[in-house]
Amino acid sequence: MDKIYNIKYVDASYSYEESINQTKLDLFEAYGYVEKNKNNIVITFIKKHGISEEKQNHDKEVNIINGLVIPDTSLASISSAYKTNILDNIKINYAVSVTWRDVVHVENLPRYDCSVMYTEGILVKIESDYVILKDPKTIRTYPTPVKNHPGSGLPTYLVIPISFITDIEVVK
């Protein structure tokens, strides 16, 4: 956890505009203390000073004061080159349900894994590295309790990196 990294990653995003002109995924760049936790990357921006590296790595009750947990597939190079056949039978204007892993901003919590989201909406765009859903209705299914997401307002569009998607199905 004491290793310092420069990280470039992509993230999902909501839009509240009537139309969307997204042409590429937003690119984030962060500096932090990094550790891998299975298929999650934990980026700590602020940590308590004086806690041993061993305790930080093995005691998952240690709070991250400020940081992020991102899917390992959110790294910019992995996202842009990501290959999947998950969208093979999915077409534009289908009503779909999408299960996807989301970036988590952590403050004062012992949190070391990403959230899981479930979204229903109309698929309006498929690009090489992202999809766009119109009128998305999203719930966070992990961790419990299940919650509506985002917490406030009704987004008109949701942009999801394809590398975040773990399942997509046509809604009958």
Added chain:
Amino acid sequence: MKKLLVKDSDENVIVDVIFRADDNNEYECVGVLVEENDNLIEVAFNSKNGEIVDSINIKRADIISINVLDSSKIEKLT
């Protein structure tokens, strides 16, 4: 304390800062030094399309130590 930001330089100054917070605990952070004046420094952790989205202001009086890191030695995950 000596100023670390070089005006008109495009090079990021990456710092590791140990500081004392209002709760009297000591914390450590790393990031890009984006602002400094006689009273405080601002360290940015995260940017979106080049715009800062997450940073902290630290009072100079609360700084215990500050180290400038050699950016060429920082590992990259991109």
